[in-house]
Amino acid sequence: MTSGAVAVRASEMGEAERRELRAARGRGLVIALLGAGALWAASGAFKVAAIFSFWLLEQGGAAWTITTTVGMLWLVAGSAAIIIGGMQAGFGARFPWRQSLFVIAPLYVAAILGALLDGQVANMTGVFSGSLELAVPITLGALAGILSERSGMLNIAIEGKFLVGACAGAVAASATGSVLAGVLFAVLCGMAVGYMLAWLGIRHQVDQIIAGVVINIGAIGITNFIFLRVLAKNTWLNTPPTIEKIKIPFLSGIPVLGPLLFSGTPYLYVMLALLIFFSYMLFRTRWGLRLRASGEKPSAAATVGIDVIKIRYHSMLLAGALAGTAGSYLSLSSAGSFQMGMSAGRGFIALAAVIFGAWNPVGAFGAALMFGFSDAIQSLMSILGVDVPPQLLNSVPYIVTIVVVAGLVGRVRGPAAAGQPYTQG
Amino acid sequence: MRLELKEITKRFPGVLANDRISISVDRGEVLGLLGENGAGKTTLMNILSGIYRPDAGEILIGGTVRNFHDPHQAIDAGIGMVHQHFQLVPVFDVVESVALGAETVTGWLGTFGRAAARRRVVELSEQHGLDVDPDAKIEDLPVGVRQRVEILKALYRKSDILVLDEPSAVLTPAETHDLFKIIRGLTAGGTSVIFITHKLGEVLEVADRITVLRRGAVAGTVKPADTSREELANLMVGRDVDLLVSKGPAKPAGVVLSVKDVQVMNDRLQMAVKGVSLEVRAGEIVAVAGVHGNGQTELVEAIVGLRTIDSGEIVIGGENVVHASPRRVADLGVAHIPEDRMRDGLIAGMTVEENYILDSYHRAPYSSRGWLHAQEVAAAAAQGVRDYHIQTPSIDTIASSLSGGNQQKVVVAREFSRRVKLVVAAQPTRGLDVGSIEYIHTRLVEQRDAGAAILIVSTELDEVLAVADRIAVMFDGRIAGILEGASATREAVGILMGGGE
Ligand SMILES: Nc1ncnc2c1ncn2[C@@H]1O[C@H](COP(=O)(O)OP(=O)(O)OP(=O)(O)O)[C@@H](O)[C@H]1O
Numbered sequence: 001m002t003s004g005a006v007a008v009r010a011s012e013m014g015e016a017e018r019r020e021l022r023a024a025r026g027r028g029l030v031i032a033l034l035g036a037g038a039l040w041a042a043s044g045a046f047k048v049a050a051i052f053s054f055w056l057l058e059q060g061g062a063a064w065t066i067t068t069t070v071g072m073l074w075l076v077a078g079s080a081a082i083i084i085g086g087m088q089a090g091f092g093a094r095f096p097w098r099q100s101l102f103v104i105a106p107l108y109v110a111a112i113l114g115a116l117l118d119g120q121v122a123n124m125t126g127v128f129s130g131s132l133e134l135a136v137p138i139t140l141g142a143l144a145g146i147l148s149e150r151s152g153m154l155n156i157a158i159e160g161k162f163l164v165g166a167c168a169g170a171v172a173a174s175a176t177g178s179v180l181a182g183v184l185f186a187v188l189c190g191m192a193v194g195y196m197l198a199w200l201g202i203r204h205q206v207d208q209i210i211a212g213v214v215i216n217i218g219a220i221g222i223t224n225f226i227f228l229r230v231l232a233k234n235t236w237l238n239t240p241p242t243i244e245k246i247k248i249p250f251l252s253g254i255p256v257l258g259p260l261l262f263s264g265t266p267y268l269y270v271m272l273a274l275l276i277f278f279s280y281m282l283f284r285t286r287w288g289l290r291l292r293a294s295g296e297k298p299s300a301a302a303t304v305g306i307d308v309i310k311i312r313y314h315s316m317l318l319a320g321a322l323a324g325t326a327g328s329y330l331s332l333s334s335a336g337s338f339q340m341g342m343s344a345g346r347g348f349i350a351l352a353a354v355i356f357g358a359w360n361p362v363g364a365f366g367a368a369l370m371f372g373f374s375d376a377i378q379s380l381m382s383i384l385g386v387d388v389p390p391q392l393l394n395s396v397p398y399i400v401t402i403v404v405v406a407g408l409v410g411r412v413r414g415p416a417a418a419g420q421p422y423t424q425g
Numbered sequence: 426m427r428l429e430l431k432e433i434t435k436r437f438p439g440v441l442a443n444d445r446i447s448i449s450v451d452r453g454e455v456l457g458l459l460g461e462n463g464a465g466k467t468t469l470m471n472i473l474s475g476i477y478r479p480d481a482g483e484i485l486i487g488g489t490v491r492n493f494h495d496p497h498q499a500i501d502a503g504i505g506m507v508h509q510h511f512q513l514v515p516v517f518d519v520v521e522s523v524a525l526g527a528e529t530v531t532g533w534l535g536t537f538g539r540a541a542a543r544r545r546v547v548e549l550s551e552q553h554g555l556d557v558d559p560d561a562k563i564e565d566l567p568v569g570v571r572q573r574v575e576i577l578k579a580l581y582r583k584s585d586i587l588v589l590d591e592p593s594a595v596l597t598p599a600e601t602h603d604l605f606k607i608i609r610g611l612t613a614g615g616t617s618v619i620f621i622t623h624k625l626g627e628v629l630e631v632a633d634r635i636t637v638l639r640r641g642a643v644a645g646t647v648k649p650a651d652t653s654r655e656e657l658a659n660l661m662v663g664r665d666v667d668l669l670v671s672k673g674p675a676k677p678a679g680v681v682l683s684v685k686d687v688q689v690m691n692d693r694l695q696m697a698v699k700g701v702s703l704e705v706r707a708g709e710i711v712a713v714a715g716v717h718g719n720g721q722t723e724l725v726e727a728i729v730g731l732r733t734i735d736s737g738e739i740v741i742g743g744e745n746v747v748h749a750s751p752r753r754v755a756d757l758g759v760a761h762i763p764e765d766r767m768r769d770g771l772i773a774g775m776t777v778e779e780n781y782i783l784d785s786y787h788r789a790p791y792s793s794r795g796w797l798h799a800q801e802v803a804a805a806a807a808q809g810v811r812d813y814h815i816q817t818p819s820i821d822t823i824a825s826s827l828s829g830g831n832q833q834k835v836v837v838a839r840e841f842s843r844r845v846k847l848v849v850a851a852q853p854t855r856g857l858d859v860g861s862i863e864y865i866h867t868r869l870v871e872q873r874d875a876g877a878a879i880l881i882v883s884t885e886l887d888e889v890l891a892v893a894d895r896i897a898v899m900f901d902g903r904i905a906g907i908l909e910g911a912s913a914t915r916e917a918v919g920i921l922m923g924g925g926e
């Protein structure tokens with residue numbers, strides 16, 4: 001007897017569709033107006049050159065250069081926006097407008113970049129590989145966040161685990177002279193912190209946000225103490241060997257892509273491998289199915305004999321290991337030593353990437369790349385002496401996150417039971 | 426397989442939920458399990474399915490003692506349970522929900538064999554006549570279909586003992602009919618079924634044997650052929666129950682609620698109420714009958730201020746409430762018993778006492794200048810618990826640990842604790858035992874005779890025919906017809922409910 005309900009739905013489709021169409025027209029108009037703005041910007045900028053270069057075979061070697069004008073960039077971006085806006089208004093709800101933004105946005109970024117550079121050459125290999133480098137810890141942190149939240153544990157202590165991992169990694173690597181030992185120790189310490197968070201949240205049912213805050217503050221305190229009281233006097237404990245970049249044979253010989261993707265630190269490769277691995281594990285395996293069930297509806301998982309508590313402990317340990325690895329990257333890769341507060345909020349950026357990526361590893365990686373990109377652009381600007389307030393550039397990714405999370409992605413929903421303690425009867 | 430529970434005892438803080446209960450089911454038999462709210466039915470079944478550990482007693486399957494330490498062991502022993510509150514993951518699809526916990530995997534990563542699982546689901550649903558789209562997401566499915574998914578879950582695990590905990594509380598009569606067909610098919614194949622319900626007619630229809638629980642103990646076991654509704658009701662409650670509400674003729678006075686040409690959208694932005702006009706007078710009970718999902722939910726939410734209307738007019742006691750807040754509506758003397766008590770009626774994690782004052786905590790005598798007066802609150806809540814026979818260890822008990830029926834009584838007690846001009850009650854007796862239904866119906870009639878206007882929304886024909894002075898039948902967002910309660914017949918209402926002329 002559900003026919004009644006079906007009848008309601010069928011006969012009222014009309015109204016819902018009309019609303020959709022109106023919304024689509026509105027969106028189309030906004031996009032087209034953006035396009036018109038770009039065309040207006042183009043009109044005055046055909047004299048300004050825009051030069052982007054890419055390293056062909058190795059960093060610092062021969063370069064491949066694209067030369068165009070800023071006006072041209074604006075023209076292409078503007079036309080694309082007008083066409084897509086028109087299609088949006090015309091086709092209505094059937095038009096995949098969210099995806100179309102992935103076409104428009106890079107074109108606008110290129111145009112704005114060109115305008116800011118005002119004729120100077122921009123080396124994009126540097127920008128892109130810089131983005132990737134910065135995306136490494138953020139993606140690892142986001143993976144940690146995704147695993148814990150998908151299993152039902154809020155994890156805002158990623159920042160703290162970064163710090164602990166960075167400190168532990170630097171000390172162990174310095175003491176043993178082995179980078180690998182540093183990473184392993186960072187992983188262990190990350191897991192210890194993860195276990196503590198799980199123990200507070202599961203065993204003692206401490207509010208998971210509060211437990212996370214406590215751990216973050218505790219991590220700052222402990223690592224600061226170690227730095228000031230131990231490492232400052234014993235500098236031999238804070239001069240770790242740094243991790244070398246590795247060129248992957250054959251692949252690193254691919255023009256343009258080689259120097260960009262296949263000449264990085266092992267961290268980059270490990271991160272990419274983990275990304276693929278956990279995407280598969282989460283969505284294609286029994287392990288992932290059970291983990292997601294524990295985070296969405298733990299009682300449903302428990303009634304079919306799944307040990308929710310165990311799953312949550314395991315996921316927190318894994319998350320700790322991932323965040324610890326990311327932490328060791330901070331001190332062992334670029335910096336070459338541990339510094340106070342060196343995570344600098346990246347653990348929280350990782351959390352933003354979790355949300356931006358809708359609790360999906362690949363999505364989070366995309367968000368991490370965006371955060372990394374804006375950071376890399378900022379360093380490029382300061383090297384080239386372009387006068388843009390860095391604070392402004394810095395805040396762009398967050399503004400984008402807010403816009404995306406609030407509007408574009410639509411109803412992104414996190415795991416329904418994240419943060420709720422689970423008690424078995 | 427023959428199942429026996431022997432002398433099962435389970436104690437919760439302050440309650441003896443199961444007191445040396447012994448029941449048994451034979452192979453291919455349907456055991457009806459009856460009992461008032463809080464009698465311990467769900468607790469007993471949770472023990473059977475390994476969720477709770479009994480304090481004493483044992484479980485025998487096919488003559489051998491089995492003690493379950495976790496749900497897994499119970500599932501392995503062939504026990505399948507369809508819980509009173511469905512245990513499905515809303516964002517999973519049907520295949521994932523059914524296979525969860527019993528997945529077949531391949532490879533060293535443990536890849537979930539979705540294709541194989543899907544084949545099994547399709548096969549089982551065809552074999553047992555359980556019509557389900559295997560790729561649909563659970564949250565998009567109506568409750569009737571979700572229930573089929575739950576049954577599929579049990580079949581997927583090759584259960585030969587199936588427990589259904591109040592499976593029909595949320596089903597339409599037609600869905601219940603389908604369910605009975607499924608149950609008969611299963612028992613013909615040798616499955617034993619334990620069927621828990623509050624609906625006496627259903628248990629008489631489907632059960633081979635009926636065991637009645639009262640206050641945690643077995644009150645008796647009977648055969649349907651040798652018993653009657655009256656006897657069952659008496660066994661459950663321990664006294665005679667009036668299965669028919671006794672009420673005098675209505676004396677309608679002035680109009681209290683007037684709904685004019687109201688249109689309301691549902692959450693999916695579809696028009697759910699398409700121009701409804703209705704008047705309820707002081708001193709009469711108007712029932713809105715109809716199959717669930719024909720706009721009743723949205724209409725009620727619009728009246729009590731929980732949903733904005735698209736067009737039309739709603740007037741309560743002379744005041745236009747189209748833009749009024751829920752509190753303003755409540756202040757006008759409107760009592761609201763919501764359809765989904767766990768979502769809109771109670772705050773599950775708060776105590777009985779706190780829930781009891783949810784609607785008037787901001788007023789004397791419960792508070793003044795922002796301070797709560799603990800003594801007044803406790804005294805009022807204790808009085809409510811006594812008046813409504815709410816079974817709870819204390820007023821400090823968390824609402825979610827009460828049995829379903831007692832949660833409902835907390836809501837009713839709270840809403841009737843104020844001076845009421847209009848009662849809007851959606852499914853007021855869903856999940857309640859016969860004794861409580863009698864009690865709530867009596868209270869509704871009492872409120873009517875005290876001069877309140879009463880609007881009841883119900884999908885239960887029995888309830889509508891028992892209490893209503895006038896019956897408005899809703900179909901497809903409109904009022905299909907209005908009948909006089911005294912002269913209405915099941916058939917006449919049933920036809921209108923199906924949209925017929
Ligand atoms: N987890 C729990 N903690 C404390 N008390 C509980 C718990 N579960 C049930 N109870 C209590 O045990 C008693 C039996 O509850 P149970 O849910 O088994 O009743 P029921 O027969 O299923 O009732 P209903 O028909 O209303 O669903 C009730 O008094 C209830 O308050």
Ligand SMILES: [Mg+2]
Nearest residue numbers: 466467509829
């Ligand atoms: Mg129950």
